[in-house]
Amino acid sequence: MAGIDELAARLRAEIGAQRVLTDRQELRTYECDGLAHYKVVPALVALPATAEQVAAVVRACAQTGTPFVARGSGTGLSGGALPHADGVLIVTSQLREIVEIRPEDERAVVQPGVINLQLTKAATPHGYYYAPDPSSQQICSIGGNVAENSGGAHCLKYGFTTHHVTGLEIVTPDGERVRLGGAAPDTPGYDLLGAFVGSEGTLGVATEVTVKLTRLPEAVRTLLAAFRSTDQAGAATSAIIAAGVIPAAVEMMDALAIEAAEAAVRCGYPAGAGAVLIVELDGPQAEVAAQFDEVSALCEASGAFEIRIAADDVERALIWRGRKSAFAAVGRISPDYIVQDGVIPRTALPAVLRRIGEIAAEHGVRVANVFHAGDGNLHPLVLFDDAVPGAAERAETVSGAILDVCIELGGSITGEHGVGADKVRYMPRMFDEADLDTMQLLRCAFDPDGLANPGKVFPTPRLCGEPPGRRQGVHPLHEPDVAEIF
Amino acid sequence: MAGIDELAARLRAEIGAQRVLTDRQELRTYECDGLAHYKVVPALVALPATAEQVAAVVRACAQTGTPFVARGSGTGLSGGALPHADGVLIVTSQLREIVEIRPEDERAVVQPGVINLQLTKAATPHGYYYAPDPSSQQICSIGGNVAENSGGAHCLKYGFTTHHVTGLEIVTPDGERVRLGGAAPDTPGYDLLGAFVGSEGTLGVATEVTVKLTRLPEAVRTLLAAFRSTDQAGAATSAIIAAGVIPAAVEMMDALAIEAAEAAVRCGYPAGAGAVLIVELDGPQAEVAAQFDEVSALCEASGAFEIRIAADDVERALIWRGRKSAFAAVGRISPDYIVQDGVIPRTALPAVLRRIGEIAAEHGVRVANVFHAGDGNLHPLVLFDDAVPGAAERAETVSGAILDVCIELGGSITGEHGVGADKVRYMPRMFDEADLDTMQLLRCAFDPDGLANPGKVFPTPRLCGEPPGRRQGVHPLHEPDVAEIF
Structure with missing residues (x-):
């Protein structure tokens, strides 16, 4: 790939040779995130150490039409940080400074590579902590939490990441550095901050995060x-x-x-x-x-x-x-398993448990259930043995059927793990075309060339591929090569 | 205006003659909202009674290139519902049904014209209430609250409107009906719901609102x-x-x-x-x-x-x-006054009060201060007598200087009243060009022809007026005629 070689040379000059990986063996380290059965080796890995270096990498991608995927600690469970085979993987783990702890304003400013639990440890001596606590909090990064709008066991009372982020500095898909929100609880203009949190890397890369600190109880x-x-x-x-x-x-x-x-x-x-x-x-x-x-x-x-x-x-x-x-x-009790993530109205809990039991029995598959019961967030664990022919497929069928039950009962296909690569195919079950088109207006506006984490979150982009007409303001999105990703 | 006559005829046929006002005397009723010193008589007032009728009006505007402004009860204090002289004012007060109160899920579904306090009254027998409580709660509408992301005295603990809205049905500026969010605390895809709440009528018109109910303490x-x-x-x-x-x-x-x-x-x-x-x-x-x-x-x-x-x-x-x-x-103590609305970090409270005192003294103007002190949301009341030559201008100067102090101290130009028509000119003091451009990407994506509440929130639209180039995916926004609006 001559294009990638040129890009690598440019990036080595701009951000330093040691921050650019192209060796196949090194690249393989990054072939998957926490959803390990999806694997793609990226063409190049960039390890920027500053926001300006992140912007330089994104600008280089924008100018050469190269897809890019941002990755924090790589603990995500929906394949949101799955690399693109012809693209750049931007790893933000080198941006790991806790910039500021301001207990008097109940705010902290951190770089995206800061580990979730480290922020709490830094705030504790001041009588505060950072409330969102994914199970992976010992290793997951705040930047990844922002991308996925991560939850955790204590989100019933304290809310998701989106309820704790008040400001962001991001690099947009064309390589520009902008602020969204700030330290105040609300800012004038559009709340693009809320749209960015949980956008799974499709609207740009966060380079600094201002969060609320919560008082230790x-x-x-x-x-x-x-x-x-x-x-x-x-x-x-x-x-x-x-x-x-x-x-x-x-x-x-x-x-x-x-x-x-x-x-x-x-x-x-x-x-x-x-x-x-x-x-x-x-x-x-x-x-x-x-x-x-x-x-x-x-x-x-x-x-x-x-x-x-x-x-x-x-x-x-x-x-x-x-x-x-x-x-x-x-x-310990099963060689392989799928961690599913769905939501139901809390009142539907007994019904959904019975349905999961029926589905599991029907397909001869075991399902262990772990729930954030208070907010109706299910994590069924679908057990299988990949060595048994057909077992993985049966597990996948059961896993999908559970999501159908969630939708049917008025819930959602993901509570906190995100859509990523894994649940793209379920989006049309939950949203009709007009809803998905409206969401993609935003994607097209931020990323007309479709370079930021293509193939994630949205199924085949309908809207931007339409011939110029009603939505004439929107540039066609380059069709991501789904076959290549999976 | 032949164009308006044709539009009126079309709308009379589509939504009923009694729902379309063109008589100058009747139109004058709607010439201002709660910020009464801005006055513009609209060309036509539409009083739709259903979501489909709202969509019909917006579609007619989109197809004829007619600007439109949505209005709830008209109690807003930033001129957000100020009509457009050549445009349609869409009054949503006829959509006033409380569709559903669901105490078991802590949710209610209402039409946008429902009065804030009526929702609380309807929820109270079930042990719940609707938490956001603007001072105008006896007369303001939920739809208006959504447009302005309204706050209130109890927002310190309970948050703003955006923290209580989980789902919307809206009509986009091209007249399409779409859903944003739902009953669940979080949904996959972009959180356009958060961006819509507080977008002051520039992204479309809400036709149904799903809100959280809060348990009576x-x-x-x-x-x-x-x-x-x-x-x-x-x-x-x-x-x-x-x-x-x-x-x-x-x-x-x-x-x-x-x-x-x-x-x-x-x-x-x-x-x-x-x-x-x-x-x-x-x-x-x-x-x-x-x-x-x-x-x-x-x-x-x-x-x-x-x-x-x-x-x-x-x-x-x-x-x-x-x-x-x-x-x-x-x-009672002043013939005229300006209600200002600004935010500061709570810790800056004593400093800002001293500065307001100094500014007031310097200009010989009296300022009464009423605060949501807990969250640093100031409402200085700048007193003046319009009969005294120069007094209004001095009051305006003091009022603006107070916002400068808010910005300087790390705060914001509006806490809960919105930008509307009144604070457009302050936006560049708070945001740089890149920030405003990024926000306007969303506006351009939703409303490429610039018909939804033009002239509000954003100063002269820079981005969409740029020659095709970097932001080539975005259609130029029609330049709103600011002089005509004011």
């Missing part, structure tokens, strides 16, 4: 309630929310997820549980104490046969260990 | 603390927030605002106060009780010489009466 209390069935645990969840309590987290695991966690980390959850709920309350001491009694009573009323209350931080960590290890733990 | 407690100076009241505000308490509201009034309120509604605030704070706490009984003692102590420590605690709803209403009447009350 005065008190945190955690309980584990064991139930005979997921129906009972679902009823308890509904009862807690209906009582007007908003816990920091309400997590549910079913029998199979518990079995996996026990095998992996010996979390010692109550024997014979068909489901467990982890309920965490935080806030002022007085509030937490009053609500804790209420939550315990509601769990009992819904059929909990054992309730364990964490007496201290160690016991609290023990309760969480099972939940936090759940995804990886499934590897 | 178990307890509400309100206190009034009187201080000798605004410095003391500002220090108390900072101390409360620094203590980790997030009150539902922290409102401040200075001596002149108190004088006005006394003259108008005899609210009986403590004599000799240089400033009062109204602090309202809500939430679980236990939390409110504990925090209330803490807030009282912090007010005393900051110099409060009298603290009144509302013993019941009547006393609570009495405390609020002075604050809620403050804008109108200023009319």
